[in-house]
Amino acid sequence: MNRNEAEELFYSLKKELNSDCPLPLNKQKKEKKDYAYLKGIVNMLICKYKGEYSCDFAPKELTVITEDNFPVRVLPRRANGVFPSVTNPRAIWEIKEYYYTTTFGSRVSDSVYAAQLDGWELSEAQSQTGKSIKNYLIIDDYYTWWMKGKSYLCRLIDLMHIGLVDEVIFGREVVTRIPELVEEWKKDIESNRNSK
DSSP: OOHHHHHHHHHHHHHHHOOOSOOOBOSOOGGGOOBOHHHHHHHHHHHHHOTTOOOBSSOSSOOEEEETTEEEEEOSSOOSEEESOSBSOSEEEEEEEOTTOOSOOHHHHHHHHHHHHHHHHHHHHHHHHOOOOEEEEEEEOHIIIIIIOHHHHHHHHHHHHTTSOSEEEEGGGHHHHHHHHHHHHHHHHHHHHHTO
């Protein structure tokens, strides 16, 4: 989506869902200051489908993997969101929306690097503990990725192929994909409860 499409979808869902989840603001100034559209859309959709489960939409702590209630791995970066909590989550995600970008700079390469770093950390943690945490990257802005950043887009596909990112979700795709993922996360938690 471009900024106008993201804004329209955001406000449409905000009106339809009337959600009580956090709707963060972007980091723009003056007339560009508004909601972070993609983050808000993702938050509202997760809130709608999570049911009784909790979700940390803006973790203030690092993600921790434990065994016998003892931390065995701490990820080096805070995620944009975790399900259901920062301790032994089923899923973490990073959201990158570049709707106000007019040039192509280091922020985009940083997002690729951050996704790669999270992937390596989660891969090592899984080999040590056997616990699998899904890693998602949710991105948007037509100009940034399709006009200027195709080489970085290819790197994101590579990250999926080598298993460092479970899925990259693009723009409007969140409307159909997020509900499916939330159902998968809930089933995973239920199956783990039933196997104990």
